[in-house]
Every structure is written in C-alpha cells, then in structure tokens.
Amino acid sequence: MNKKILVAYFSASGVTAKVAKKLAEAVGADLFEIEPESPYTSADLNWTDKKSRSSVEMNDPAFRPAIAGKVDGMEQYEVVFVGFPIWWYVAPTIINTFLESYDFSGKTIIPFATSGGSGMGKTNERLAPSCPGASLLKGKMLNGSLSQAELETIQNWLEEIGY
Numbered sequence: 001m002n003k004k005i006l007v008a009y010f011s012a013s014g015v016t017a018k019v020a021k022k023l024a025e026a027v028g029a030d031l032f033e034i035e036p037e038s039p040y041t042s043a044d045l046n047w048t049d050k051k052s053r054s055s056v057e058m059n060d061p062a063f064r065p066a067i068a069g070k071v072d073g074m075e076q077y078e079v080v081f082v083g084f085p086i087w088w089y090v091a092p093t094i095i096n097t098f099l100e101s102y103d104f105s106g107k108t109i110i111p112f113a114t115s116g117g118s119g120m121g122k123t124n125e126r127l128a129p130s131c132p133g134a135s136l137l138k139g140k141m142l143n144g145s146l147s148q149a150e151l152e153t154i155q156n157w158l159e160e161i162g163y
Contacts, residue, residue, distance in 0.1 A: 004076050005029035009083035010094050012040055012054075016114045019142045020083045023112065026151040027158060029081065034098050037066035047087070058088045061126065064097040071102070079108045079158075082127075083142075086113045089121030096130040105133030112142045 007029045009020035017033065024031040044053035057063045071077075082098065084091045091111065099109070109131055111123060120139045128136050142150070 003078040005079045005081070006032060006071065006074075006077040007081040007083065008032040008034055008071065008098060009081075010034040010036075010085075010092060010098070011083075012045055012085055012092075016083050016085050019112070019114055019146060020081075022146045022151065023081060023083070023142065023154065026146070026154060027081075029079075030077075032071050034084075034094060035068040036094055037068045054087060054092070057093050058090075061093070063093050064100070065092075065094045067094065067097055067101065074102045077107065079110065080104070081110045081112055083112045083114070086115035086118050086121065086123070089118050089123075090126045091123050095127065099127060099130035103133070104131045108135045108137060110137045111139030113139060114143050115141060 005027055007020050007024040007027070009016050009032075011017035011020070011033070020031065020033075023029070040053065043049075046052040047055060049055060057065060082091075082095060084095050091113070109127075111120070111127065113120060113123065119141060123139055124136055140154075146154075
C-alpha cells in the first residue's frame, strides 16, 4: 500500500480501541485516539438514564463534544478509517466534531463501528455533512476481536478499491 492511512477512533469502553489497533496493524496505518476533552464516566454512558451525558448529547444531533487533541499532519493521510461504538443507531456526535475539525476534501473516509447488537443505522447519512468533499465509503461493523480471515478480507477490500 503506497497511500498513507490513518485509523482514528473513539472508544468509550475499550472495545473499539482493541479493534482499531488490530485494524491499524493489519493495514499498516498510523493510529489516533479521539479523546473527549471531558472524559466520559460510567454515569455519563448510562443510556437508560435520559439525563445522562451521552443521552443528552445524542438527543441533539447538532451537539459537538470538544476533543482533547488534534492529529498532527492530517494533510499527509489519503485514507482515514474512523471507528466508534454505535450509539442510538448512529456514530456518537464526537465523531462529527472530529470530522469537522479537518479538511477531508479529496480524502477517503471509511467508518467502522462496534456494537452490542445494532447495525450502522443512519451513520453515513449523519456523518456525510461533516466531511464535505470527501469520499465517504459505506461503513463496516467490526465487532469483537478480528480474526485473521476478517483482517485478510479488509486487506483485500482495500486492494480492490485501490489502496
């Protein structure tokens, strides 16, 4: 692979982090953790509490949680995998914050997600306005630990689309 690849991910509980690390290793990518400026607590993540931080944020599609750091040299990356847990059938709004923090014009963005049971839902529909000028590919669910066969499938898929 000649093109520079980044795997950027947000992980509330560590599950997405494990998948992101394996993916980055498999595709020879750099890794960046999307960390909220104010870390989420267990109470913040209690989706059964309508007043929890995550519930409040996800009930407002315009909400943009602040991010703690920035990717140095984002312009060098041609392909950016963006990983996250599925919250309320879409990407958490912190992913929109991340995408809106950079100019992704001419770049390829490939979402991947982890979930306890739901699919990608309307993820791409909600992310597309946050990355104008980018080629936003259909995302993939990468739950659990990636098997060697799954990693090879990802590598083959990247080769098929020219990466």
